[in-house]
Amino acid sequence: MAHPRPPAHNGPPGSGNHNQGPQPAANKSGGENGANPFTRPFTLFEALPYTPFTTIVSFDSAVLPAPTIGSASPAPSLNDIVPSQDFDALNQEGQGLDPPSKRFQQTVNQVQHLLERGNITEFKFKTGPKGGSNSPASRPSSSLASGLSSLSKMVYDQTVVPFRYPTPDTPTATSPNAQTPMSAGTPVVAKQSIQVAPVAQKQNTQATASTDQAKQISNAQKNKQAHAQNAARFKIVLPTKSQLEQASSVVKPLGNVSRNAAVTATATATTTPTGMTSATATTVRPSQISHQAQSSQPPRPSLHPKPVQPPQLSQGLPSTPPPVHHAEAKSRVQPMQQIKLVQPVQPPLPSPQAVRKVEESIVATPKKSGSQAPPSSANVFIAIELPHAAAFNKSEYLLVPDELDEPINLSARKRKRDDLDQEDLYGESLDLRQRADAAYHDLKVFLQNVYEADDHASTHRAGNDFVFLTAENETTLTSAGQAKAQTLLGKTISLNCFKTVPLGDLLHLLRLSEGALKQAESLEMKIEESMGATDIDHWIEQLPNLDNAIKAARTSLRMMCGGREEKQLYSEDTIDQSLNLFKRVMDGIVIPIAELRPSENTSELFRALSSHKKRIASLFTDCQKLFSLMSDLISKTDTSETVTNTLEFAACRLIFMETAHVEKDSILDTQKFDGLRLVAMDMLSQIFLLNPAQRQGIFDEILTSLEKLPLGKRARTFKLVDGSSIQPVSALIMRLVQTSAGKVDGAADQTTKVIQSVDALEDDAGDAPSGTASIVFKIRDEAHAASQHSNAIRELEAVSAPLMTTALQNASYVVSFIVNRALKSTKSGDTPYRNLLDLFVEDFTSCLDNPDWPAAELLLRLLMGMMRKLVDGDKSGVPAKNMGLELLGIMGAAISKLRGHVRKTASALDTRDAGDLGIFLSDLAAAALELKSRPEHMVSWTGPYRATLEYLESRFSEDRHLGSAISFIVSDWGAKICAGYDSYEEDFPERDQEFGRLAFRLREMIQDRRWLSNEYSFKDVTPSQARLSYTITLLRSPLCENFNGILNLLLGSMASDQPTVRSKSLKSINQVLETDPSILDGDSVVVKLILQCSNDSSTQVRDSALGLIGKCIGMRPALEEKMTGTVVDRFIDAGPGVRKRAMKLAKDIYLRNHNKAVRSAIANGLLHRVQDPEESVRDLARQIIEEIWFMPFHNSENSAISQISLADHVALMVQTVKQGNITNVLDKVLQTILAPDSKTAQASLQVCAKFVATMFDLVDNPDSNDPSVPSGRDALQVLMIFAKADASLFTFEQLRLLKPYITSIASSDDLAVSRAVVVIYRRVLPQLSSAHDTFLAEVRAELMPTVSKVTRTLLDDIMACLWIISTLRGDSEKEKLARLLTSVIKQIQKLRIPLDPLGKRQFARCSLIVGMTGKHCNLDGQYELFKRELKSANWTGTSVSKLMVDIVVPFSGKNHPLAVRKDALDSVGLVCQSSPRNYVSTNVYNTFQTVFNEQIPSLESMVLRSFKEFLFAEEQRSERASEAPATNGAKSEKKRELTVIGGTSYDDVASATTQRFLKEIGRIATSTQDDHAFLAVEVLASINRQGLVHPKETGVTFITLETSSNPRISELAFLEHKALHAKHETVIEREYVKAIQSAFAYQRDIAKDPRGATTNPFTPKLHLMMEVLKISKSRNRQKFLDKFCAQVDFDVAKLELGNEDLPPQVQYSRFIMENLAFFEFLTVGELQFMVSAMEKLVTSTGATVAQAIESEVFQVRVDNLESNPAGEGADQQAQSQPSHSKIDNRRLRQLTAGSMILLMVWEVRSYLRRLYNMGTGRREQKAKAPSKDLSRAPTKAQNVTGDKLWEEISVIMTAFTSRERMIETCKAFVELMNVDKEFLVQDEDDETNGGEGPTTPGNDEDDDPDEPSTAGRGHKRKAVSSATPAGRKKRARSSSQQSRRRGRPKKNSIDAQQDAEGDFDDVEW
DSSP states (O other), X not given: OOOSSOOOOOSOTTSSOSSOOOOOOBOXXXXXXXXXXXXXXXXXXXXXXGSSOSOOOOOOTTTSOOOOTTOSOOOOOHHHHSOOHHHHHHHHHHHSOSSOOHHHHHHHHHHHHHTXXXXXXXXXXXXXXXXXXXXXXXXOOOOTTTTOOHHHHXXXXXXXXXXXXXXXXXOOOOOOGGGOOSOTTHHHHHHHTTSSOTTHHHHHHHHHHHHHTGGGHHHHHHHHHHHHHTOOEEEEOOXXXXXXXXXXXXXXXXXXXXXXXXXXXXXXXXXXXXXXXXXXOEEEOGGGSOOOOOOSSOOOOOSSOOOXXXXXXXXXXXXXXOOOOHHHHHHHHGGGSOOOEEOOOOOOOOOHHHHHHHHTSOOOOOOSSTTTSOOHHHHSOEEEEOOOOOOOOGGGOOOOOOOOOOOSSSEEEOOOOTTSOTTOSSOSOHHHHHHHHHHHHHHHHHHHHHHHHHHHXXXXXXXXXXXXXXXXXXXXXXXXXXXXXXXXXXXXXXXXXXXXXXXXXXXXXXHHHHHHHHHHTTOOOOOOTTOOHHHHHHHHHTHHHHHHHHHHHHHHHHXXXXXXXXXXXXXXXXXXXXXXXXXXXXXXXXHHHHHOOOOTTTHHHXXXXXXXXXXXXXHHHHHHHHHHHHHHHHHHSOXXXXXXXXXXXXXXXXXXXXXXXXXXXXXXXXHHHHHHHHHHHHXXXXXXXXXXXXXXXXXXXXXXXXXXXXXXXXXXXXXXTTSOEEOHHHHHHHHHHHHHTXXXXXXXXXXXXXXXXXXXXXXXXXXXXXXXXXXXOOOOSHHHHHHTHHHHHHHHHHHHHHHHHHHHHHHHHHHHHHHHHHHTOOTTSSSOHHHHHHHHHHHHHHTTTOTTOTHHHHHHHHHHHHHHHHHHOXXXXXXXXXXXHHHHHHHHHHHHHHHHHHHHHHHHOOHHHHHHHHHHHHHXXXXXXXXXXXHHHHTOTTSHHHHHHHHHHHHTTTOTTHHHHHHHHHHHHHHHHHHHHHTOOXXXXXXXXXXXXXXXXXXXXXXXXXXXXXXXXXXXXXXXXXXHHHHHHHHTXXXXXXXXXXXXXXXXXXXXXXHHHHHHHHHHHHHHHHHOGGGGSSSOHHHHHHHHHTTOSOHHHHHHHHHHHHHHHHHOGGGHHHHHHHHHHGGGOSSHHHHHHHHHHHHHHHHHOOOHHHHHHHHHHHHHGGGOSSXXXXXXXXXXXXXXXXXXXXXXOSSHHHHHHHHHHHHHHHHHHHHSOOHHHHHXXXXXXXXXXXXXXXXXXXXXHHHHHHHHTTTTOOOXXXXXXOOHHHHHHXXXXXXXXXXXXXXXXXXHHHGGGGTTTTTOSOHHHHHHHHHHHHHHGGGOOGGGHHHHHHHHHHHGGGTTTSOHHHHHHHHHHHHHHHHHHOHHHHHHHHHHHHHHHHHHHTOOSSOOHHHHHHHHHHHHHHHHHHHHOOOGGGHHHHHHHTTTSOOOOSSHHHHHHHHHGGGGSTTSOHHHHHHHHHHHHHHHHHOXXXXXXXXXXXXXXXXXXXXXXXXXXXXXXXXHHHHHHHHHHHHHHHTOOOBTTBOOHHHHHHTSTTOSTTHHHHHHHHHHHHHHHHHHHTTOSSHHHHHHHHHHHHHHHHTOSOHHHHHHHHHHHTTOSSHHHHHHHHHHHHHHHHHOHHHHXXXXXXXXXXXXXXHHHTSSOOSSEETTTTEETTHHHHHHXXXXXXXXXXXXXXXXXXXXXXXXXXXXXXXXSSOHHHHHHHHHHHHHHHOXXXXXXXXXXXXXXXXXXXXXHHHHHHHXXXXXXXXXXXXXXXXXXXXXXXXXXXXXXXXXXXXXXXHHXXXXXXXXXXXXXXXXXXXHHHHTTOOOOTTOOOOOOOHHHHTSOOOXXXXXXXXXHHHHHHHHTTGGGOHHHHHHXXXXXXXXXXXXXXXXXXXXXXXXXXXXXXXXXXXXXXXXXXXXXXXXXXXXXXXXXXXXXXXXXXXOOOTTOOOOOOSOOOSSOOOHHHHXXXXXXXXXX
């Protein structure tokens, strides 16, 4: 029996253990009689050794369970899958026909074709053992063809299927299937019979190989040991004949006896060497039995090493036997079919040492002695010893990647044709020879006719069809003759028969062309702007002669380009004449016409030339053809330097000629000029290639002419193969760079030959000048290169390295030039280099994956390197970094797109159609994408480089410009081969030999461009395969390998310190993501960074991040859930643009996402934005709400689906209202949508009605824990909102449904439900009529009893409903309300003073009822009732409201408790709201004034609330009046009332009340920051909107309140300030200074923070004021900034010190300067103005302060300077030190305060200069920027924050801590004024030689600045007196004590008036 789990195969391929293994047991059910010869299938471990795979990973049940046979369902029958009707019909047709029919025979032929070997996939399975079979005698023999149908039998009989065995030693003869003489097992027998032997021969070979491959022995040794441990021992004992006969009669055949083993044993016995009998028993190991199939072809060298096989063979084994024929093998097998198998003995696992010992020795042959011979019963056996399976250890196995197999059948060497005559002019094609003969004959006939025509014209002096006479009587060819000649010459040249044309005929033709050229010299062809119509007509008449001359030049040049060697054809005069002709045409016609525009001066000329457009276009075409021939001429002949230079200049001029941007401004179509440009590019490329010395000049000419290029749509006119377009100059630059990598084949290279060996070249090649040395190569052929691979590589490197270096240098020169120019320009600047750089990068990226332009990768690689340096550089400015990020984003996107194309193309290849090349490229692309491809695969001979070159070569005949691309790719291929060879440190012969062969081939290809096509052939390469091949090479280029680096750099820039850099990086990342969205997959860092940037401090960054979030969601919808919260959070962003972008993005998310929670959150955020301070944001929010909530249902049907959708939407609305505080907002939105002026009002009204109807279905729903299920309570809240918006949405029946809810109002605990129902009734009841009187009575009956019980809020609505019902039902109901009120008043009158607790409660309730009644009910009609019922009241008024006020007002006096006073004021305020005349009643306003005087907040709130309600009502009344439509063309009455003061009913009351209490309201608004203050601000805002007071009375207050830390107060104040500024700018701007002072006091006293900015981030407290000022013009802003800065100025003698730690002026100055420091300046001009103003302030005021400090603090006076010489400074220092104590402490504080202020100003000035890159040196002149630059926005510098400034100012503020600290501050200021620390002072020795040094920033009146100073000016200051802080020598001041100007004097004279004013702009610091 076989081992239950035989060892797995662990050896390397070819180790020899595949063909031995366990044999399956025979099927016991069929083993006896042979009826069923089926044997059981192999188990997994039994089958593994016979798989076609080379490497099998060991299986372990813990990792992968073993499959079991029978677990799967049985396969369906073939008849169930394939229909058999046609097959049956063919069989019937073939049975009765002989011979068979034609259709039948065709079917057979088709089947035979399918069975051909080339159409069948060949699987190389290892031969497995056969199961035990019954003897032939016991099994009836039957033919394989028995039972076949007629069609199948004919196919079987007639089809020959050749096949061979996988061994080279036994070739298999082929024969028809029906005649095969052997059974299916016979080939295996033959194979096994010969595979024991080849042992000894391989031993020495493998030993040698193991010696050569010592570096790779480690992995091989591990495999060797594992193989030895798993080895089995096969003991084969050969029985005698008698034993066989006895066994055959006794022993039954067993199925597990292997026929292969028997055959092996037979072969072993038969082929033993001399001295060994056939009965010799041999014990062999399975590893010693070879099984590898050997190919009959010689082995192909491989570039990748194969695993090293350990030596397996031993000495003395039999040598390889001769081939054994099948018949012989069969005869040997038959006697061995019945052998007894003995149970093998399982020895212990041998150690590695034992295994090694066994491998090195021969297994001993058993001796013939009896002790060694087994008994007879035991001799008849085959013993197989199998070791125990070792425990599976994963660590012992290595993961070996699959090796790529390089296709070998793609390339073949061409056969040499030595017998081909090299001078064969006609080629090898008979058709070609015939065409050449015909062309030659036609040319001879034409030349003969021309000769005869010339003779005739010369004789008769008259022209004919071929020849005409010029003005000089010279014969010349006609235009038609020239055209005919050119056609015939072109044919003969192309058919290679031009060399056989007689020279005389050609010279005659050349002479006939000279006449036309000479005649053209006298033509006046130049177009002048002064030409008129007559001149143009005369010019047109000359065009035929000019056309003939151009054709004559073309004819002459055509013959010169034919390749003839006769010098007579190459006339320099003819060349010069042709060149001069072209130059005149270009200068006189082409360029003027190209630049001519229909301007005022040239319109007539433009029209005249446009009428001859066709003639001019024909001339342009001829000129273009002439220029093209000149390009061919210089490439095929040697021309003079003058000709070359002239053509170079002409080509550059044509390339950069200026053409019209639109067709209407051009005489000809712009495509005509584009054709000339293309020819000029070809010309320049030829000159560049042939003249290496002129290459630098050509590049300089191109680069310096880039400014002439257009930037619009006309920029890209060069068409690529794929249909896209690029700039012609981009194509030219790439072509020139590619040309640089090609070898120059010219005479100049052969002038000097310096023979150098390869060894010497390695050291001296870099020193040899280009083109001056020729190399003698040692490597002669490929075989030599394989053996001397190192020398072959060095020779290739010597050839390719200089070429690639030249290309790299040229590309680097171009890139550096363009980038450096772009860094100095902007996209909107005068120079176009910044825009050109973008165009170039886009062009290069467009060509990146195009094999026609391989230089694109090199240029982009260099650009990438420079951009990375700019982005990483610490000294790079923000514009440079932004440019780098932008271009890196473009390049990263291009690389990502390239990778995506490769991935898609490689995965889409169909292996059935792609062939070997496609499969190889697909596998190589997968490895290259992961950067795991090996160098030998990338540069393999049939790899991607070769496929690309073959594709380009196939197109070279169509496009000669591909030569430069071929040269570049060949040189790059050679460089990659050298790099790949050098990248391996270990030696591997096969790989290194292949590298050597490749090096030789590439060297020859570089030396001779046609070598590859002459020596080798290649299978056709499709365009898709070529593109894939080229892109694979790009994937391993330095550019694409840096893709991760580019991406990381972009991601890192997202965290930059500069906001603009972060924003630009986001935009660049966006470009990359568009090409490869997979970057966002998984736990992407990109997503995290984007979300992080959405919370950035910069508005620009947040806006860019939101845009990128939208793109990410679009590319990966799965990110929507993760990013929606961030989008909604941006609804409250500080930037209006960000808010709007977030809302638009949220709208798209809302429409896509059906999650209710997400939709509710978005809708909630949008509704809150309806109250946004920015009007555009408010409008957008309302629009989006309408689009997502209402528009989807405008055209909805009444289907069930629509009803379900409507119900879901209503539930969403209810959920949104429930979760967000948006009741008031939704009300306003609905009012706007349903307004009559809305375009969708009618449709929206119908939708809202449906919403209301649907919500009524939810009214009875109970409360639920599920937020998505709306409850009735929530539905009522939404219904209340709809009722407030438009009452017409409700019907009477719906009102009746709500009636049950009002029956329990008094007892209901849910006040929200009760109030919602009452509010709905309050809004809808006015629509009812008297027809619903019963319903109204029922409602009144339910509501009336609740008046004394409900809360204040509910009572407000109930009283409104009662009054509505009373109005609808008549006076009877009003009388009931009057009686209610009289009873309440009586109750109040009965209260006793002072009130007890019960009385207080009664008064609170009664006063509230009185107030609510007075607010809602007009009971003046019941005047008599009140008078009758209240006889005892002291009633002096004529209205009921006055009665109520008079009753309640007394309770607001000081003699009552505070709670009673509050109730009384509340009641009075409610009554006055509806009856405003009471506000002007004496008792009312006196009461209010008393309240304000007492300043009790709770009482003031009662009054302010009343004012607010009244003013809001008046405001709404005014708005409704202004919106009232005009009737019959006349103004309505309400509009008429608005045209005069007091037009509305209570304008006089509102005006009087606000004027009386405005001061108090303003005081309350600015006294605190709580809700009480906000209430006052609301009142002020209403007053301001109605214009009740002068703007300046509220403007200061609003500006002050803008600085509040309460966002509600500051936001409302900002809106009102903005409105005031827009309407009354001239009035408000006068109050700004006062407002700034008020804001400072507000911050100091109320906010308790006198500093001018807030931190994290630094934000000026007056930033909202600056936001308002953006509305103004720049001039007005500068005026404000000037006033603002002037607030800091002071008189040091008048500085108030105060009693605080810091003087008020110091605190105020700090407040101003900190605001200025952190303002966002709109323009550069404003910034410069502000900095200049601060510098002037320090210059002027600082001089006085510094003088006072020096004289008073440091005792520096004139008498001291005169009495103390310079040498006594040390003594004076000791004596003057105590002088600090003499100054008065108050005076010292004054001087310190002044110093502190000026030091702060200077710190802010320096900070602004650093922040905006303005420089900090005093001597830096103010930039005189152009006006357009002054109006642009300033750009901030990187890494400049406000932290340092904040700390410096804080340090300055500590100056008053001690007297010493004050003196230090004064000293610091004096040093600031005297010493410029930012300027390097010269050495004293330099100063003595006349050098200028820093001086005291002052200027004496008597000094002449033009004269050199002799009194110390311009020198370093000497220490004279120690009292001077800086040791400065003082000069005497003038008697006027006028402050001197400080600073270094200008070299030019300064005007005296400027000296007096101290103009800082003209001072050079």
